[in-house]
Amino acid sequence: MKDSALQRSRALWNRNHLDLRSDEILAQILERGEIEAWRELYRMMQDDAGLRRRVAGIVARVPLPLPRLWLAALASLGEPVDLGMAVPLYGEDGV
DSSP states (O other): OOOOHHHHOGGGTTOSSOOTTOHHHHHHHHHHOOHHHHHHHHHHHHTOHHHHHHHHHHHHHSOOSOHHHHHHHHHHTTOOOOTTOOOOOOSTTOO
16 A cells, blocks of 8 residues: 555654644644645545644644645635634744
8 A cells, every 4th residue: 555645744754653643743744744745634634623623723823834824724624714813933033
């Protein structure tokens, strides 16, 4: 069986395996994942309301490079989100 984009993601550089039950690993994917891994995660979120809620919580509390991308993705999946909400700053200068 071929590994998935999530399993091959460079975001898992310090992990032995993918475990999406871990918010820490999920946050690493949101921060450092590749577009292919993000697409796979989006497909998984389509059918998993719990995963969508966890992603929303991570976006609200963890500095990410593209938090509004994830808020927009959640909105497109029917989640109630505030696209203008304050999000944690990413990096020293908030970028």
